[in-house]
Amino acid sequence: MRRLPRKGMMEARDVQEKKGGAMPRIGPTELIIILVIILVIFGAGKLPEIGGAIGKGIRSFRRSVSSDEDEDKAKDEKTGQKTGETKT
Template sequence: MFNSIGIPGLIIILVIILILFGPSKLPKLGRSIGESMKNFKDSTKDIMDDDEINQDEKATKENK
């Protein structure tokens, strides 16, 4: 994903983010993005686990 952007592109993106949000809000922004990604990952894991349980239940019902 970042291979096509390159180092100069990343620097430009970081400078724009710094200008938009300011240095005092960057840690809060990073923390909230990290928490959002963690919640999304946990939610998708729960959904995948539920799908596996449902498939196992269907398989046991078909075998009976």
């Protein structure tokens, strides 16, 4: 059974929302507004170029992260350790 807060007390959720600690929720309306602003700023002709550049950047980032993990695994195999273990 849930207890009611005393008068003058706030729940943790309410305190977080007042302090700005809660993440803002982005709904479909906000996404449409953002897309319209991007369309107005860059124009319809530039959107495919911008999308391609963003996609290339994301792919490059993923490759660098996965290559770092592969290098870590190779080093661990050389030293005989499993990933995440420390040598004592």
